[in-house]
Amino acid sequence: MEKRIKIALLQMSSSKDIEENEKKAVSLIKKATKKGAKIVCTQELFKTEYFPQVERWSYFRYAEKINENSKSIKKYQKLAKELNVVLILSLFEKRADGIYHNTAVVIDADGRYLGKYRKMHIPDDPHFYEKFYFTPGDLGYKVFDTKYGKIGVLICWDQWFPEAARLTAMKGAKIIFYPTAIGWLPSEKEKYGKSQYNAWETIQRSHAVANGIYVASVNRVGFEESPDKDEGIEFWGKSFISNPYGEIIKQASSKREEIVLADVDLSVIDEIRTSWPFFRDRRIDSYKELQKRWLEDE
């Protein structure tokens, strides 16, 4: 029995103007649902510029309280209900004074707040100073039982860790969404650009293969200057949806704002997992040391 649904990824560029970014996102959500999308996911931190390019205390002002009663969430709950669409929103969360998270919220198609995921793996390298802003997530890996199927959300840097995808799939996710903000530093692009991009695509496609699931990765696009005027980031777009064979079934360009729309058929998952029964054969008795940092004799 087929279980086809259309999903949509919103590949945007975001400016310094939060109101403008939100307006754009809302307009894209409406456009996507008009084309039949039942689940819509934003890029990472879609409301703001990619502020972790530098470490500045003033940027903590971008954060917001995130719960069922917060004003900014209620607005999207209303929108989800009105459009009968599941929304995945990537937001900057203020949890308490001095505790901030990189968080994704899932709202069901009837407007219900289903909960949040807090980014577990936090990067930190030049122009991606996320460890300054984001406390590592403490909610573990999550699955959200939406009207259209069980989905998981992981965020950007999480995509490099097979452990995160595995645990999310083991909780029942049939699609993992990855709101993302990845791009090239202009000084590195020529030497490393292609390799970096290929590695990014490969590792995410591999999560689809290893777990027999769909993977949907939503990246931002466009160049953002660094507030320090050194370099900046050329976000590479290329948002894509991969089937459980790791094949890209739809992909955005590297240049434009776009809605990536594709049908996914959740009924193929059981067929694929029984022909390649990795979950049957995992040697769970031998994985304990994955909880260690390193195992080499020193």
Place this chain on the structure above:
Amino acid sequence: MEKRIKIALLQMSSSKDIEENEKKAVSLIKKATKKGAKIVCTQELFKTEYFPQVERWSYFRYAEKINENSKSIKKYQKLAKELNVVLILSLFEKRADGIYHNTAVVIDADGRYLGKYRKMHIPDDPHFYEKFYFTPGDLGYKVFDTKYGKIGVLICWDQWFPEAARLTAMKGAKIIFYPTAIGWLPSEKEKYGKSQYNAWETIQRSHAVANGIYVASVNRVGFEESPDKDEGIEFWGKSFISNPYGEIIKQASSKREEIVLADVDLSVIDEIRTSWPFFRDRRIDSYKELQKRWLEDE
């Protein structure tokens, strides 16, 4: 400081004649070392046809005792020393009456027996009835400290499990070798062939990315008829070596017996792992449930 070494993968077809297969392998080992190879790896079970196509007790006769004193190993120890080459041999091990393993042996360039790895993940699907023959490995994941660097060995079906690659890398392996026997059933090739092949390549390249290591996968080639005369397997060759970005730097054809030879530079691993520091950021506090079979509420 560069640390370049040449490695070689022996992509062969194997016949029903064990002596002929061994002769061919020895000749390829000599050829590879003549071209500068310092580590040479055979395909899975290179001495025999791929007998797990059917379940027959008579095939257990192919198995051999594997230890430092076994005659068949001594021969290769002598060869390794003579050629100053590290040898990785994939063999059918008889451990005790009624206990058999799918095992790889590593011999150092001075002829020393460094130990063995026993295939941990055992497949079982039509024409790949390995659970009938092979007791799952009980040695865990292994690294071998050879003259030319630390290497790991995993075998075929292991390649679908990110957990196995991760644990092997965490033990210090800079290259993981995968002796393999994978191919198409003629009845499935048209519909699934390309997807299966792509998934196979993707998942292994992803282990290189996730762990910042080289991956070297050695497949057999050629068609082997099933002893039951139904179908058979078209082994797809395409043995390859991937760099730590998941980029294939050398690959064999799908048709011919070939030696895949490539230089790998072990000195890039630290550079790659510090620019993309996944090992720094693994959330080892959150991976405990990887030891579970499944996590969905039922």
